[in-house]
Amino acid sequence: MNITSILAIYKFEMDRMWRTLAQSIASPVISTCLYFVVFGSAIGSRIESVEGIEYGAFIVPGLVMLSVLTQSVSNASFGIYFPRFSGTIYEVLSAPISFFEIVLGYVGAAATKSLIIGSIILLTANFFVPLEVQHPLTMIFFLVLTCITFSLFGFIIGVWADGFEQLQIIPLLIITPLTFLGGSFYSLSMLPPIWQKISMLNPVVYLISGFRWSFYGHADVSLTISFAMIAFFLITCILIIRWIFKTGYRIKS
Amino acid sequence: MPILQIKNLSKVYKGGFTALKDINLDIKQGEIFALLGPNGAGKTTLISTICGLVNPTSGSIKVAGHDNLTEYKDARSYIGLVPQELTTDAFISVRDAVSFSRALFGKKKDQQLIESILKDLSLLDKKDSRIMALSGGMKRRMMIAKALSHEPKILFLDEPTAGVDVKLRESMWELVHKLRENGVTIILTTHYIEEAEEMADRIGVINKGQIVLVEEKKSLMKKLGKKELTIDLKESMPDIPEELNDFSLKLHSGLHLTYSYDDQKEDNRIGELIGKLSELGIEYKDLKTKQSSLEEIFVELVK
Numbered sequence: 159m160n161i162t163s164i165l166a167i168y169k170f171e172m173d174r175m176w177r178t179l180a181q182s183i184a185s186p187v188i189s190t191c192l193y194f195v196v197f198g199s200a201i202g203s204r205i206e207s208v209e210g211i212e213y214g215a216f217i218v219p220g221l222v223m224l225s226v227l228t229q230s231v232s233n234a235s236f237g238i239y240f241p242r243f244s245g246t247i248y249e250v251l252s253a254p255i256s257f258f259e260i261v262l263g264y265v266g267a268a269a270t271k272s273l274i275i276g277s278i279i280l281l282t283a284n285f286f287v288p289l290e291v292q293h294p295l296t297m298i299f300f301l302v303l304t305c306i307t308f309s310l311f312g313f314i315i316g317v318w319a320d321g322f323e324q325l326q327i328i329p330l331l332i333i334t335p336l337t338f339l340g341g342s343f344y345s346l347s348m349l350p351p352i353w354q355k356i357s358m359l360n361p362v363v364y365l366i367s368g369f370r371w372s373f374y375g376h377a378d379v380s381l382t383i384s385f386a387m388i389a390f391f392l393i394t395c396i397l398i399i400r401w402i403f404k405t406g407y408r409i410k411s
Numbered sequence: 412m413p414i415l416q417i418k419n420l421s422k423v424y425k426g427g428f429t430a431l432k433d434i435n436l437d438i439k440q441g442e443i444f445a446l447l448g449p450n451g452a453g454k455t456t457l458i459s460t461i462c463g464l465v466n467p468t469s470g471s472i473k474v475a476g477h478d479n480l481t482e483y484k485d486a487r488s489y490i491g492l493v494p495q496e497l498t499t500d501a502f503i504s505v506r507d508a509v510s511f512s513r514a515l516f517g518k519k520k521d522q523q524l525i526e527s528i529l530k531d532l533s534l535l536d537k538k539d540s541r542i543m544a545l546s547g548g549m550k551r552r553m554m555i556a557k558a559l560s561h562e563p564k565i566l567f568l569d570e571p572t573a574g575v576d577v578k579l580r581e582s583m584w585e586l587v588h589k590l591r592e593n594g595v596t597i598i599l600t601t602h603y604i605e606e607a608e609e610m611a612d613r614i615g616v617i618n619k620g621q622i623v624l625v626e627e628k629k630s631l632m633k634k635l636g637k638k639e640l641t642i643d644l645k646e647s648m649p650d651i652p653e654e655l656n657d658f659s660l661k662l663h664s665g666l667h668l669t670y671s672y673d674d675q676k677e678d679n680r681i682g683e684l685i686g687k688l689s690e691l692g693i694e695y696k697d698l699k700t701k702q703s704s705l706e707e708i709f710v711e712l713v714k
Contacts, residue, residue, distance in 0.1 A: 160484075166514030177502060245498030249557070252462040252492050253515040254484040411424065411465050 163255040167263025168270075171237050175271050182233075183275060186225045190279045193221050194286045197343055208345050209376045214287040219370040220342025221283070226276045226301065227308050227337055227362065231329045234268035234312030239319050242409070251410065257403035261313065268309035269302075276301055290373065296381075297372035303388055304365055308333075310395035317408050336362040341370075346378040361387055412476065413437035414489075414565060414596050415461070420470030422456055422620075430456040432620040434470070438565075443587065443597045445611035445628075447604070447709055453620040454600040455495060458567050462492045474565065488516060491563030495570040495600075497550045501543035505534060505553055508542060509560045516561035528556050531586060548579045555586070566590060568599040572606060584610055604706035616712050623712055631708065640681060642668040642688070643697040652691055658684055 175182040198214035205213040241247040250260055283289060291297050319325040340362030346354050357363050358379075368384025371377035377384070402409065415438035422431040431453050438444050448454050459465040461472050463483055472479040474486035500508060509525050529535045532552040537545060545553065551571070558566060568587070572580040580603075587597055587610055601607055607614055607628070614631055616623045624631070647665035658680065661669045672679040688695065 160517045162517045162519065163515050166511055169514075170511055173503070173507075244500070245494070245496055246500060248462075248464055248492065248494055248498065249512060249515060251464050252487060252490065254487040254517060255515065256484070406466050 160255050160259050163253060164259050164263045164266070167250065167260065168267045171264060171267030172270065174237075175233075175267075182271060183278060186229060186275050187278055187282055190221050190225060190282060191286075193217070193224075194283065198286055208348070209374075211374050211376065212287065215289060216345075216370075216374075217343050218280070218283045218287065218289060219373050220337075220340075220366050222276050222279050222301070223304065223340075223362070223366050223369055224334075224337045224342050225279055226272045226304055227333050227365075228329050229275050230268055230272040230305050230308035231312035231315060231333055233271045234265055234309040235316035235319065235325055235328075236312075237264045237268055238313055238316035239325055242316070243322075247409070257399075261310075261399055261403075265306065265309045265313055268312060269305040272305040272309065273302065276305070292375050293372040297369065300365070300369045300372055300384075300388075303392065304369070307388055307392040307395060310392070310399060314395060314398050314402070317402055320408075333362075336360050337366075341366045341378055345376075361391060364388070414440040414475055415598075416471075416473040417457075417461070418471045418473075420457075420460065420472060421468045422453075422460060422465060423468045430620050431460065431467075434617075434620075434622055436615065436622060436625065438596060438598060439613075440564075440596055441591060441594055442612045443591055443599070443610050444613050444615060445607035446598065446600045446615045446617060447607055448600070448617035452617045454617055455569055456620075457617065458492070458569055458598070458600065462490055462567065463487055488561075489564045491558035491561065491566045493554050493558045493566070493568045493571060495573065497547065497554065499542045499550055499553065502541060504539050504541055505529065505545070505556075506538040508553065509556045512557035513560035518561050524562075525556075525560060528559050531589070532556050533582070548575050551575055551579075552583075555583075559590075563595065565596045565598065568597065570600055570602065572601070572603060580606070604709055616709060618712070632702070637671055637673060637707075638679075639701045640670040640672065640684075641699045641701070642670070642695045643699070644668065645694040645696050648693070652693075654691060655684075655687060658687075 194214065194217075197217055202213035202217075207213060208216045238247075241250065280289070315325065315328050339357065340360050341357070346357055346363065346367075349357065364379055364384040364387035367378040368381055368388070371381055371384070401407070415436075417434050417436040420431055420434040421429070423429050434457065446454050446457070456465060460467050461474070461479065463479060463486075467480075472486075474489050477485040477489075479486040503511075506522075506525060506529070509529065510520065510522075513521070513525065526535060526538065529538055532555060534549060534552055534556060537549060542550065542553065555568075555571070571587075572583055575583070584606070587599075591597060597610075599606070599610070611628050613625065614628050615625045644666050648662070649665065651660050651662050651668070658670055663669065670681070670684060672681065
């Protein structure tokens with residue numbers, strides 16, 4: 159394993175985050191604060207509780223997931239797309255490093271950024287609502303696994319994208335709607351039965367449900383199914399990336 | 412053993428375009444090899460395939476005995492690449508960019524070495540400047556610094572002096588010679604024949620994806636070099652006299668006769684031509700001979 163090379167890519171990507179601090183960290187934190195103000199205080203004051211949990215506290219896991227999913231995808235996709243766009247990818251591809259090591263560097267950095275943002279949002283939420291985490295290890299496990307999985311997904315998008323527009327399409331048109339409709343701001347039990355069934359087709363439901371369980375012990379779907387779903391998504395992403403590097407899809411001609 | 416061995420290398424793109432066709436080439440350690448060819452001849456594809464940026468369709472490439480597909484880590488560790496395009500990150504400093512390249516190759520930090528490379532390339536005073544603040548020539552030199560940062564044994568320079576001024580071009584030639592003195596093998600592609608003429612030990616000509624010729628520069632020029640004799644006449648003449656038709660002369664502006672001959676032939680008929688001119692009473696004031704340049708040879712080869 160070429161640790162120096164992996165760390166070089168990882169550090170390069172992390173440095174980019176520190177250079178663009180406002181965009182990388184401040185922006186998602188401010189957005190989350192706004193969600194708290196609008197949904198937690200303004201609307202939340204009219205909803206007493208959901209499944210016995212104060213509404214403001216109920217939405218915290220969903221908000222963390224919303225940021226983590228979008229940030230993981232955005233960071234990882236941009237991380238690999240930009241060198242492709244600028245042509246600097248030649249340097250990485252001609253270096254004595256394996257594809258696995260390249261992915262480790264890029265995805266590791268993207269997942270770390272998301273993890274930092276997720277943690278900051280949790281800390282910020284603590285100022286607005288009383289937070290409790292009943293199963294901290296499960297919470298950390300879910301958070302880390304989600305960061306890695308969606309960073310891998312972002313990496314795939316970054317390789318697939320042929321322009322900045324395509325780079326934005328998946329986070330804006332797929333990830334964000336799925337997260338909003340995945341129970342970030344409500345419990346599935348609040349929906350009419352038909353919509354409850356339709357929601358089960360949304361993979362993000364399982365992530366938010368499992369993550370919320372680690373906080374309050376309440377879940378819309380079984381924890382085992384949540385784990386199985388994220389594991390399935392993780393393995394699918396790994397297999398796609400393996401295929402990308404095996405064939406050189408959009409990276410090598 | 413050659414430091415680079417290419418055997419039966421072909422590259423056919425998805426659309427069916429053949430970029431490289433059965434290339435066989437050996438590069439000797441420590442030589443400067445110039446690859447010449449017109450636009451789209453396959454120069455960059457060949458370099459990119461050797462460096463691992465393009466997947467070959469068939470054939471094999473060995474770098475210092477290591478196959479560039481099955482032992483790609485060992486093979487690539489020998490290679491430094493300076494691509495044709497100025498592809499750099501704009502927002503980081505020169506030093507960070509060069510250090511990043513070194514780390515990518517798994518080499519430990521060595522600020523002293525990085526600074527020495529930057530000094531050789533007259534970039535030391537710019538080490539903390541952001542790349543976006545550099546001029547085009549400086550960026551080009553920085554690309555070379557990045558390629559040299561991991562101390563490669565083979566350096567690929569793809570059109571190294573494209574768009575740089577004469578002074579910078581000459582300083583790059585100096586650098587290339589210095590690198591060769593330190594044992595680095597250099598493979599360069601260029602459009603500037605004078606660059607190949609100035610630097611190369613051997614010349615390879617590629618056209619339509621095929622290596623047309625590989626030859627020592629000196630022997631290539633000797634073998635294919637034509638000489639031209641120009642006779643400046645004292646008085647203008649309207650046409651070449653019939654008696655001189657046997658010599659395939661050309662008349663320019665009525666005052667200059669040119670005679671092309673093969674330098675290698677024992678009888679180049681110059682004496683005979685001069686005798687004929689005297690016989691016909693054609694007076695001349697000067698005689699000049701000129702050797703074909705590499706450019707002229709190259710044009711002939713890719714016709």
